[in-house]
Amino acid sequence: MPLRQDPFGELKVPLTWTAAVALIVAVIIGGAMLLSDRRETFQTEAYGAARQAVDTVAAPVGGVVAKPGEWTGDIMGWLGSYAFTAGENRRLKRELVLLQQQADEAVRLKDENERLRAVLGIRTDPPIDMVTARIVSDARGPLANYRLANAGVEAGVMVGFPVLSERGLVGRVVGVARGASKILLLTDAAAKTPVMIDRTNARAILTGDGGPNPKLEYLRGREPIRAGDRVLTSGDGGVLPRGLPVGRVVKGLDGRWRVALDADSGAIDWVRIMKFRDYAQLADRKALEQTQLPPVITENPDDRIIRTPAPAPKTAPPPARPAAPAATMPPRPAPSPTPTQPPATPAGPPGGGR
Amino acid sequence: MSFSAARPLDPWRWIGVPALLCAGFTILFASPIRVFGLHLPEPVFPLVCAFGWAVIRPSIIAPFTLLLLGCFLDIFWGGALGLWGVSLLVAYAGTLFMRNMMTGQSRPMMWAWYAGVCAAALLTGYLITMLDVKAAPNLIALFWQFLATSLLYPFAHRLIDRFDDADVRFR
Numbered sequence: 001m002p003l004r005q006d007p008f009g010e011l012k013v014p015l016t017w018t019a020a021v022a023l024i025v026a027v028i029i030g031g032a033m034l035l036s037d038r039r040e041t042f043q044t045e046a047y048g049a050a051r052q053a054v055d056t057v058a059a060p061v062g063g064v065v066a067k068p069g070e071w072t073g074d075i076m077g078w079l080g081s082y083a084f085t086a087g088e089n090r091r092l093k094r095e096l097v098l099l100q101q102q103a104d105e106a107v108r109l110k111d112e113n114e115r116l117r118a119v120l121g122i123r124t125d126p127p128i129d130m131v132t133a134r135i136v137s138d139a140r141g142p143l144a145n146y147r148l149a150n151a152g153v154e155a156g157v158m159v160g161f162p163v164l165s166e167r168g169l170v171g172r173v174v175g176v177a178r179g180a181s182k183i184l185l186l187t188d189a190a191a192k193t194p195v196m197i198d199r200t201n202a203r204a205i206l207t208g209d210g211g212p213n214p215k216l217e218y219l220r221g222r223e224p225i226r227a228g229d230r231v232l233t234s235g236d237g238g239v240l241p242r243g244l245p246v247g248r249v250v251k252g253l254d255g256r257w258r259v260a261l262d263a264d265s266g267a268i269d270w271v272r273i274m275k276f277r278d279y280a281q282l283a284d285r286k287a288l289e290q291t292q293l294p295p296v297i298t299e300n301p302d303d304r305i306i307r308t309p310a311p312a313p314k315t316a317p318p319p320a321r322p323a324a325p326a327a328t329m330p331p332r333p334a335p336s337p338t339p340t341q342p343p344a345t346p347a348g349p350p351g352g353g354r
Numbered sequence: 355m356s357f358s359a360a361r362p363l364d365p366w367r368w369i370g371v372p373a374l375l376c377a378g379f380t381i382l383f384a385s386p387i388r389v390f391g392l393h394l395p396e397p398v399f400p401l402v403c404a405f406g407w408a409v410i411r412p413s414i415i416a417p418f419t420l421l422l423l424g425c426f427l428d429i430f431w432g433g434a435l436g437l438w439g440v441s442l443l444v445a446y447a448g449t450l451f452m453r454n455m456m457t458g459q460s461r462p463m464m465w466a467w468y469a470g471v472c473a474a475a476l477l478t479g480y481l482i483t484m485l486d487v488k489a490a491p492n493l494i495a496l497f498w499q500f501l502a503t504s505l506l507y508p509f510a511h512r513l514i515d516r517f518d519d520a521d522v523r524f525r
Contacts, residue, residue: 018414022413023446030443031436037436054426066385073388138386142496144431189489269386
């Protein structure tokens, strides 16, 4: 049938307008999605069931897709190690000598550290459990830097846990599903990590921008930083534990201080998810719960230095002192001589203090 | 009576299959593989569809498919929900608006149009991310993604070439 005789052949204008209306409706839906998105809160409930479902499906699919790459890498690594055995042997011998020296130094420092801890009575943090996972998917664009690891709720992973490679901090978990957890990398534009410069103890906020080297912002202190300084997590805010290796300071092309990440120096195929929620988990909870607040001691009128004149004997005895509210005043302990004794005069030189 | 002129294109063939291919390639290129220490590039594959579909003809299904593809990118890559949906629709709307100027142009000129559309979409994504996280993403990283996406024009050309003549009403 020729086109001119087809009654639907004249539908061009209505279809164009309908397509335009469909486009406008789609844009409105997209805008509404953007406005309703609560991703920036990084809370468990904001992650949403859709993202969890996609992660659960994407983890095994990504694992299968990445397999040929892994096999190729393994084969290339094996061939490389076979071809360069002699050179690698020499390099390993040099490293062994260096490591032996460092091990001797570590033993000496450990001994010194233990003695100083004993003298100062410092309590150190207990070791934190870790979960090992494989990275199965990797988003590395300028607008989102995430990785998907194949360990989820069944392994005890929770939102907020820090993630490390064998070299240093990678990021932290922002979404957990069954068999998968999504990791926000330090390089993502939404990532902000409290860090410190190891040499000067200066604090800064490591701010990702989608590039390979995140920026150091809000640097405090006078000349707090030099190229090559080690950067560690500061533990400020309690989001991450203190002292995790992050990277080294470099000067960016834009003249800003940036960090070359330790974790970026090699392939991140395996990660360790640290089961760190906050500093409260490092403390002995039972001991904390048993701790009683010191008793509140109210002023005893009998101990006043400035005494009011004694009332006339014929007046009625004063009413009993009203009891303090139970919520603010615990039972008063047995009176000890300490509060009622006059304060001891601090010992000082005969000449008096300055 | 035949409907061949009114519905000459099978939506599954010119919209469904390319959309699935884009999703598949996105998953493939998200593999954590390093070749000589370098990651795989991360082009925005659905921009090929956004450009190609708008050049072929206006459609009711295409914007919603792009919205779905955008949602998939947001969830899979981890961006704000709606980020890539809106960016792809901006690219689609821009191409649709200028398709009369594009038709009949040479291949290098179409490639330039495609690169312009990619730049508009990525710029939209850049602005949305900037408003969302209140920080400016890295422009160099954005340029690399733009370059990788621009190099996909041969696929868009193949899509246009295959379905451009299917519906003579919109030529």
